[in-house]
Amino acid sequence: MRYSRCINFTLLAPSIWPLIEAFSNTEKKEGYERYLCKTSQNTGIIYEVFLNKKIASEKLDVLLGDKL
Incomplete structure (x- = not known):
């Protein structure tokens, strides 16, 4: 069974959107997909x-802000 997680966020400085988009757009790997x-x-x-x-319980880097 697949498992999903949805993280809502608010930027205090909207001007950093280009930086976030550069690092965290769609990512697809074996057993993992991420969409911004x-x-x-x-x-x-x-x-x-x-x-x-x-796998979701082991992969917390995005949730903790270690990786966008």
Whole structure:
């Protein structure tokens, strides 16, 4: 069974959108997919899809802000 996580965020400085988009757009690997969606000038959603819940519990870098 696949597992997904949706992270909503607000930017205090909307001018950094280009930097975020450069590092965190769509990523697809074996057992992992990540999508970045800009919902307004200073808000967005990161949607992650994992092969299973175990992998999701081990991959916390985006959730913790270690990697965008």
